[in-house]
Amino acid sequence: MQVALTIAGSDSSGGAGIQADLKTFEAFGVFGTSAITVLTAQNTTGVQAIEPVDPAFVAAQIRSVLDDFDVAAIKIGMLYDVPVIDAVRSILSTVDIPTVFDPVFISKAGSSLLKPEAVEAMKTLFPYAALITPNRFEAKELFGYEHGDTESLDAVMNAPCPVLVKHLPLELPTGNVSIDQLYVGHQKRIFQSELIETDSLHGTGCSYSSAIAAGLALGKPLDRAIETAKQFITEALRAAPGLGSGPGPVNHKQGGAHVA
Numbered sequence: 001m002q003v004a005l006t007i008a009g010s011d012s013s014g015g016a017g018i019q020a021d022l023k024t025f026e027a028f029g030v031f032g033t034s035a036i037t038v039l040t041a042q043n044t045t046g047v048q049a050i051e052p053v054d055p056a057f058v059a060a061q062i063r064s065v066l067d068d069f070d071v072a073a074i075k076i077g078m079l080y081d082v083p084v085i086d087a088v089r090s091i092l093s094t095v096d097i098p099t100v101f102d103p104v105f106i107s108k109a110g111s112s113l114l115k116p117e118a119v120e121a122m123k124t125l126f127p128y129a130a131l132i133t134p135n136r137f138e139a140k141e142l143f144g145y146e147h148g149d150t151e152s153l154d155a156v157m158n159a160p161c162p163v164l165v166k167h168l169p170l171e172l173p174t175g176n177v178s179i180d181q182l183y184v185g186h187q188k189r190i191f192q193s194e195l196i197e198t199d200s201l202h203g204t205g206c207s208y209s210s211a212i213a214a215g216l217a218l219g220k221p222l223d224r225a226i227e228t229a230k231q232f233i234t235e236a237l238r239a240a241p242g243l244g245s246g247p248g249p250v251n252h253k254q255g256g257a258h259v260a
Contacts, residue, residue: 002217003031003069006210007062007088008077008104009038015249016203021075021210027232027256028214033069035061037088038080044202044244052080055087062091071097073217075210076125078104080114085121092128098216101129102209103138129161131222133209139165156183164212164226166205170195178234182226191226193234200240200248207250208233232259 004025011017018034025032037058041049074097079085103122105114139145143155147168156163162184170177176195211232215225236255242248
């Protein structure tokens with residue numbers, strides 16, 4: 001059995017963060033390990049409290065896993081502040097493991113999830129990533145990228161690692177679709193799926209990026225890992241259980257049932 005490591009925040013409601021990552025790994029038949037960077041008190045209506053984890057303890061968790069397991073892929077999520085970013089980078093720079101970095105700092109609703117001074121520090125992790133997966137708000141902040149504006153593409157195309165810009169809705173005569181754009185240098189590929197009309201979007205980005213990491217852990221090439229992850233998240237959204245009084249979680253088990 002392949003092993004994956006998630007380095008991310010804890011979501012007490014179970015729909016995003018570490019909890020979503022571990023459920024996703026399990027759905028792919030990958031054994032999940034974790035290093036928690038920040039504790040949150042949250043539910044489907046929002047985040048009520050945040051408690052950062054000491055950076056030295058974050059590093060200790062990562063080293064403990066890497067010292068004992070043959071980790072085949074790493075997923076990075078919420079890092080919260082500069083000291084944690086520095087701690088994670090100090091370890092990533094010493095290993096050669098495919099790493100999917102979901103730069104969790106602006107939610108799909110546009111809310112900030114990262115201390116402002118940490119945005120630039122986050123970019124220092126890019127050289128160690130096999131892929132980064134910003135949503136359109138994060139792509140704007142990191143690269144100045146605006147969807148449909150070709151003049152803003154240079155920074156994305158010149159990034160030190162592949163970039164997957166997520167969750168771009170597109171209206172077609174045959175129906176609405178969800179597209180993600182992968183930039184590997186000056187090469188571009190579009191991944192398209194049915195747009196599932198649902199309010200159950202909590203943890204979608206976390207689950208998608210951890211699904212890509214699971215695919216890499218299983219030895220899939222990057223393109224195929226993204227294709228499989230997009231299939232997974234589409235079906236997980238379709239089968240969302242409708243839990244909570246706000247935007248609810250996806251159905252990781254059912255998403256995994258449809259993965260080839």
